[in-house]
Amino acid sequence: MKRLTVETDLPFCDIAKCDFIPGGSFCEDGRCDQRRCYEKLREYERSDLEPETLRKAQGLLKELKDARQTVELMDACGKRVCSSEEHWGCPYGNEGMTDCAVLLEAAYEDTVEKLLALKETLEG
Structure with a gap:
């Protein structure tokens, strides 16, 4: 993909030769909309991710929103089965008293697979 930003650490205002006073009416808090857009694009271009790779990674990250839990x-439960008291507080417990360890293990394996897919996506 062709770069639209320059590879430098100069601030946007120096690159654009902006003559507005930082923090003035055109430049809220020293960061105008043009500068914010430019810096976001430069950050994206420095990541070396193609748009399709980025979309795939973002999709995997959404699927992994509950990964930490x-x-x-x-880690806390391991392979043990909850007592009936603990069972109702467990997100993997249900009315049929199904073995929540089995359900948790399946969710854990799914999380690991998604994390590995994310790693492969980002490494190319």
């Missing part, structure tokens, strides 16, 4: 539960 799953990993922490797996």
